[in-house]
Amino acid sequence: MERGEGAARKAGEPILEIRDLVKHYPLTQGIVFRKQIGAVKAVDGVSFDLHKGETLGIVGESGCGKSTVAKMLVGLEQPTSGQILYQGEDITRLSGRALKAVRRNIQMVFQDPYTSLNPRMTVGDIVGEPYEIHPEVAPKGERRKKVQDLLDVVGLNPEYINRYPHQFSGGQRQRIGIARGLALRPEIIVADEPVSALDVSVQAQVVNLLEQLQDEFDLSYVFIAHDLSVVRHISDRVAVMYLGRLAEIGTDAQIYEHPTHPYTQALLSAVPVPDPEARDRRGRILLAGDVPSPADPPSGCRFRTRCWKAQALCAEVVPPLEVPERFRDSEGPERHDSACHFAAERDAVGSEQDERGGCPA
């Protein structure tokens, strides 16, 4: 599959290639004799690449499947079908020792710093646990020192090694979670809403820490969040998900300045801008209705039920995620993958001259 030029610009080899990833949760009926009566199509054919050293942001609303993608990447969920190629090898087919070795390289940072740390373990045990699971990484005698180094790296006092999680605030706990994620020196970190549970004034600290660690350890991030401005700040490329599929993917400037998918446009226009002056100037697209159930998604384009551009074609043909035909000859930033039959730039969303951008809700 062809990617936008932007991706190639930033970094080298793809370190992770996701191909047609699908996760369906069966819906069953009956207690003794279970009968499958359907499936929740949480993720339904998602493909993207993650390059070395880059940050790929995944945005979307609740229920769009972004967290399920994260879980599949770190092996918490088994995909129904599709491939996750890590350095060319499909890790969904691995098991046992080989899988364990690969897992070392893909680590996760969780959303809720209050539930993601075992309250019965000390910080030292929590951050050191990866070494117990993968003893080959660090000999026993060095572990304590390594844990202290990690705490230092994430900005916590290494002397706090014997304290328990509840003695820390949310932001500090998230640092502990990040230290645990770093322990095995992974190449990839999947961060699922890492700052959304934190207080506003602490979020910036953690975002800065993540960026600083990326430079220091040459990490690649998959950064999942619903906060579009944080994602834009940290990401090199951004993927927009809707109801189990990718709607659009491109560099941050391509997605935020030149979105061509109607869903992305609506999503961006709905983000409250912290500037009261912009109140009346914004051409906000108010979407009608709610996200349909992933157990019974619309045919064709998933977004068509809420889309103001929808036509008969949208119900019949699934729009492929590729550079739309009308932009193929273009050199500008509008040339990026967008899964819409009628992909078009909205007249400069959110910019000064936006007076006529408002669309019928």
Add this chain to the structure above:
Amino acid sequence: MPESYVPKEAITHGDGGTAALAIGEAESLERPPGAGPPSAPPTGKPRGLWSDAWHDLRRNPVFVISGLVIIFLAIIAIWPQLIATGNPYRADLAKAQAGAEPGHPFGFDTQGRDVYTRVVYGARASITVGTCATAGAALLGSLLGALAGFYGGWGDNLLSRTADIFFGIPVILGGLVFLSVITSSTVWPVVGFIVLLGWPQVARIARGSVVTAKQNDYVQAARALGAGNRRMLLRHIAPNAIAPVIVVATIALGTYIALEATLSYLGAGLKPPTVSWGIDISAASTYIRNAPHMLLWPAGALSITVLAFIMLGDAVRDALDPKLR
């Protein structure tokens, strides 16, 4: 009401030097951990669930009193000679059903045996049955419940249905049928029977609490690190799921003692020559009009024992139940 967490936040952050851990990027690294800022609250060290619970329990008079009673009972169950120098089997028919007299504060039973000595010696049977049955039911129940809750699937279904069957057995009727075919004068058949009927209750609690603990992010985090099932179960789930099991077991202990007495009273539980409150109550019940002391003393001892364990269980539950905090 979502926002009531604001004060709770203050509580969580309040317990102990959260402020002492203030990061401020570089500055915290310079600050020695001992040197708490002036803002450290006076209440001192932060605590975990167990030490928190212990802190609560020590100040709870119900816990202290029932705890002391239980310790006393345990001591006389092991060394009844400490407070009763007589022989529980020594009968003096001349004194049959006689009331209290010096040296025999509780009087004598129908066969002229000293009621005080028998009440003291009876503690052993009750405590033995209670503790052994509880230990057995708790071990079996929590093991099966934890495995079912952790692995789920058909094993879980099988366990749940089996437990339902056991719940359906009427305890007394089951005891009469099951124990009447066994002719052993030891406590073990009774213990076995109570374990058999008691484990499903523990299993159900253990299963539920494992299922809850399993969904915690930190278990997912361990899994993402590549941890095996053993590690997840022993290190992450069990320590966080055990509290409800302890509570239910403590309360069950009291009811098991009462159950033993009931079965013994009906003639299906312990059998003479074992000394047991239930047997003595049974023997005395026909003479309640003429010689109530024969019944009241063992019955009183039984009630106090059962009450002590149930109160202890209640106090432990209050201390361990995070919802009440």
Add this chain to the structure above:
Amino acid sequence: MTQNDHQPRTDEAAPPTAGRPGLLDVRDLRVEFRTRDGIAQAVNGVDLAVTAGQTLAVLGESGSGKSVTAQAVMGILDSPPGFVTGGEILFQGRDLLKLGKEERRKVRGAKMAMIFQDALSSLNPVLSVGAQLGEMYTVHEGLSRKAARGKAVELMQRVGIPAAEARVSDYPHQFSGGMRQRIMIAMALALEPDLIIADEPTTALDVTVQAQVMDLLAELQREFTMGLILITHDLGVVADVADTIAVMYAGRIVETSPVHQLYKAPAHPYTRGLLDSIPRVDLKGQQLYAIKGLPPNLTAIPPGCPFNPRCPLARDICRTDLPPLYEVAPGRASACHFWKETLDGAR
């Protein structure tokens, strides 16, 4: 300890809208929580004023006291552990704190209503939404059940629930998050209150739905000329709808200002820090500005200005003297000794 109650307060500290006849006037409100770890001073002398038709946003982080203030005003504070220890809550001229329980209850619901963050847990799961909406009328206005049901349908239509007629018998879990929040709004509106307090009404919702709900709320507020207090931590939402902002920190108001001026030039370093820590396109690739440290422990608020340990401008006086609310401009106040420097852009 300068968090003492009797700090001299300058007269200019009067709330910005004090000139107009107030709908709600909160004066020197104090709330504490008595916990096992000591007394948490959640609200420490808060002044707020809202007039009819006005939107006041109370902005703050968790632990700032914003929600506790709202609960105290509504009279739904969990007590114990929470206790109102001082101040007045004047609502349409009457001090609510002096009313009896029954009178207070009548005010609640009929005259002032609240919208919570989590609509699912605020609605009764075993009653249909029609029954819950209708209850407002049968209880407060004595309508018959049939008439109440008709009113319920009307309300549901008013808040934009499609096919209201058909869905009036549905249960809360059958609605999506956005629709549930609309039902909450409908319930709050039912008796046409004069004041609505919305506590993080859109935090649990997705952005596209959030926009719909905020628009609805603003529209209804205009239509009924209600006072609206919007409790939130989201600077974006505030910028969109508020007329006035009160920024809270450690149980105090640190800045209050008309919305445009606050965003243009904050007069308190905390407000400035919050605004600066929002990611901005032109600063991509740079470190975000981050307020150092953590919000204070409410059982041990630092002496002097509560923000001083985290403040880049803090000097000796900040560590000893609690700053009063200085009048910065007409209708603007800042509780910072160095508000002038802050206003001029000092960091």
